[in-house]
Structures are given as structure tokens and as C-alpha cells.
Amino acid sequence: MGIIKASKLIYEYIKRDEEGNPEGVNRAVDQVDIDIQPGQFVAILGHNGSGKSTLAKHMNALLLPTEGTIWVGDKDTSLEDNLWDVRRTAGMVFQNPDNQIIGTVVEEDVGFGPENLAVPTQEIWKRVDRSLEAVGMTAYRYHSPNKLSGGQKQRVAIAGIMAMKPRCIVLDEPTAMLDPNGRKEVIRTVRELNRAEGITVILITHYMEEVIEADRVYVMDGGRVVMEGTPKEVFARTEELKGYRLDVPQVTELAWELKKAGLPLTDGILTIDDFVDEILAIHQKSGK
């Protein structure tokens, strides 16, 4: 069994009118089955309102299933006795960095999590050192978090989660409010944690460039998982992605357009290098 596994997961909430009377039931997550293996880098894509954030909030028991089950590190999240273990297994990073930082100094903020886990002081400092190093923020340890850029703040938030030593980090649109530089910083950091530390990463996003190096991609629409596979497999279905209000990188789009116009290109080209190689091969064959 994987580190996070959901079986027929359903989440419903009741819509109410102004007087608080129930108006109807909304199903935000609908019969989702997922199985994420330890050490994987998994991306969950979907447009606004597709249910991806609701699904993410089940991964550390911020929401509990209406029907079905989700296990985090073998523990059923719906049992209250498991809550502590579930949250220690899966740490969460949210969209807005300003809502996640509480310390007045960077290193204090990072130490907040392990302190709450009653980790001995000596060990807390070790973890703070290591976490700040892992996200490349050691130089800022004595700085005030509110003077940092958005990307730096998100890296501090990630360090704060790292210091609790979770086996898995769930990032819910961590780059949506950042500029292109901040976005790159955060994604580079997350990828590095996955590679160097072997932490399982679940990245929720609607930026396609961020999922190219994922091991596995899930696409959500209307609360369901509608596509699943490697990035190459998923991006090869360009037309279908557009139907789910998503986009592909320009290189994939260009390859797809050229293929439609009759050029013999492979499906799901994700990198400029692959594209250039194929175009040059076609050019040589055409003998011009």
C-alpha cells in the first residue's frame, strides 16, 4: 500500500441560503481512487473549483471524507486516534505565504513545528539548521520573515514543515501568488527535497510547467480524477486537457499544432531539446 491511498473518496458539503436553510448538496470530491508510492513526486492538476484543494485537505485530515476512506501512512484519517500520526506523516504548505508564518525571526518560525511536537531543544536546533539549509535560506535565519520576498517566505514555510520530519509534503498551489522567480525558487526547492531527502511530494497546481518532471500526474475535473499517467502520457492528450480548462506548455502546443498540420512528430513533447531534435530530423529527411 502506498503512503497515501484513497478509495472511493467522496466529500460533500451542504449549501445554505442566507437564513442558513439547506439549499442543496455539493459534491466536491467524487469517487476518487489514488495510490501514491513513497518517494514519488506527484502532481495534481485541475482548474479552479475542480476539487483538487478539497482532496489535498483530506491528506492531513483537515477535512474528513463523507464516504470512502483515505489512509495516510496506513492510518485511516477518519479515526480521531490517528489524527496525530496522520499530521506527522503529511505536512501541508498553502497558497498564501503570509498566512503561514507566525515567528518574528525566520529561525523561530521554523522551530515552531518541532517545538509543538515536544522535540528536545538541542534536536530542534539541529532540525532548524538542516531545514533552512535544505531550502537554501540559512543566510536569512536571523531576518524578519515579513521583509522576505514571496518565494523566500514560501521556502521558510516549507522549512517549517521539514523540521517536523514528515514523510510526505502536500503543497496546495504554493506558487499561485508568486512572480516567475519566486515560482522557480519554490519548485526547485521542492524537487530537491524529493530527490535528495526522498520526501514524497504532492504538488497541487495549475501551472503546467511545474509538473513536467513529476513521476505521475493526476488531472481532476468536477471532483473526479479524469486523467492519470506520466507527464508525457497526459500532455500527449492536448485536446482533452484543453477541454478540462487546462493548458500545455508552448513547446507541447506548437508540436501538437505542427502534428495536426501533417508533420510526423511524436505525442506529448515536453522539452525544447526533444522538439528541436525531431524538427531537425524531419528537416534533414525532407532533404532541404
Add this chain to the structure above:
Amino acid sequence: MIELKNINYTYGGGTTQQIHALKDVSLQIPDGQFIGLIGHTGSGKSTLIQHLNGLVKATSGDILYNGQSIYAEGFSMKGLRSKVGLVFQYPEHQLFETDVFTDVCFGPKNLGLDAEEIRARAREALDLVGLDESYDKVSPFELSGGQKRRVAIAGVLAMKPDVLILDEPTAGLDPKGRDEILDQVAKLHRERGITVVLVSHSMEDVAKYVDRIIVMNHGQVAFDGVPKEVFRHYQELETMGLAAPQVTYIVQALRAKGFPIGEDITTVEEAKAAILQVVGGKR
């Protein structure tokens, strides 16, 4: 036409934290242009747009609106703000009325117009952003992120501005929501001839829509020209924390390998046409 003459803006003056946010910026914004304003966080682009409708007053320099200095005594700032409409980042946070229609009426109501004109303008503005009557009585808080943002933009359009400034109008939206907003803005520009200044981080978006790009860096104008000219400096743009659209890099990579393709390509459509011209494909 808006004209900026040697605008300087400093804040935190007299403290150790003094920041020179705009340095001797001179620009002309003629009527009817669609301008993309780009620059990384802290480059001065948000400060710049706040000068355009007088929300921030320059430390030195002058701004002319249709030839008149906005800093002259007796100049109507209220009049200026109804003509130069500014849509802030995350404008949906500024929605507050109980239904969509009333919210859009708020601006024109403050212009002191009569009830009939207010209603006519609100209806027209909502039509412009693609929200029909069925949304009139809906609470703005029940709408999706993209719809909320369109209501907020309609609120500014109902003032009938000549110039529309949008500060990252697509931040946080999914690709479809982003295209919807930008297509509508482009349509407004095309059909109404209003001047648009679009602040954006996305080079792909800017390349697709605007006729002129202004690049800000360290409080100064680094580049100013048509997209093709500006993206030719993609290496310099990178040192400023920016980048050209991905398609520019594809074209550069092809050229580096000797593939005969022109360098001034900034959109997927142009690249497709240029590549097909070289290697054929079915017609």
C-alpha cells in the same frame, strides 16, 4: 494621452530605509494603445501605475493628462480617476454589495449620475465582461474566482474610463479563466478604442495581446517597444529576473542548430507558420 515627465518617487525619506522607487521616468501613453507593463516584483511597475491616476504623488516631475498637469492647482483628481480606471490586484477582495448589479452601480452612483444612467451603465459594463442578467441578483460571493474578478472589472468599466489599467488581472486564475479575462479586455480595446495598460508577469500573455511593451527594472524604464523588439533582448530580460515567451527559446534553439527560421517570433502561431514554410506539411 498621458505624459510622464521626469518622474521621481522616493519614500521612507529621512530614514535609513529610504527607497527610490521611480527614477526619472519619462513616458508617453497615446490614446488607444494596448500596453504591457512588465518587471519583476519591486521593479516599480505598481508604483508607476498608481501615479497615472494620482493615487501616489510624484516626489518630482510632472504628469500631463490631455495636456494638463494633474498637479496643477484646481485640477480635478476626481475627474481624472473617473477617466483613468485602475483595477488592483485581487480586485474581488473589494466587492462588498449584496448582489452583482448593485456592486457595479457603486462607481457611477458616486459620479452623481441619475438613477437611469447608473442602471444603463451597470448593465452595459456587465455585458462587456460577459455576465448577463441572470447574474444581476446573485451575491458576488457565490461566484467563481474568474467571475468575481469580472464583476470587479465591470465596476471600473461602469465609470466609462478612457484608460483602463489592470494590475495582474489574471493572478491566481486557471488558464481558461485567464484567457476569458484577457480576451474580454482585448475586445474592449478593439471595439471601444480604450487605452489599456496591462501589468503582467506572463510574457506569453503579453506577447499575445499587446502592441507595446514597457519593461521596468530598478525603478527605470529598461525597454520600451513592440513585443518583437523587446523580446530580442531576451538575455538582458533574464538578468532582470524576466524571460521571453517559451516559443522565443524554441526558435533560438532551432536557429542555433542551423534551422533556417527568422528570430522575430513571439507567438505559437507565428512559429507554426514559419516552421511549416521550411519543412512543408499538408496544406
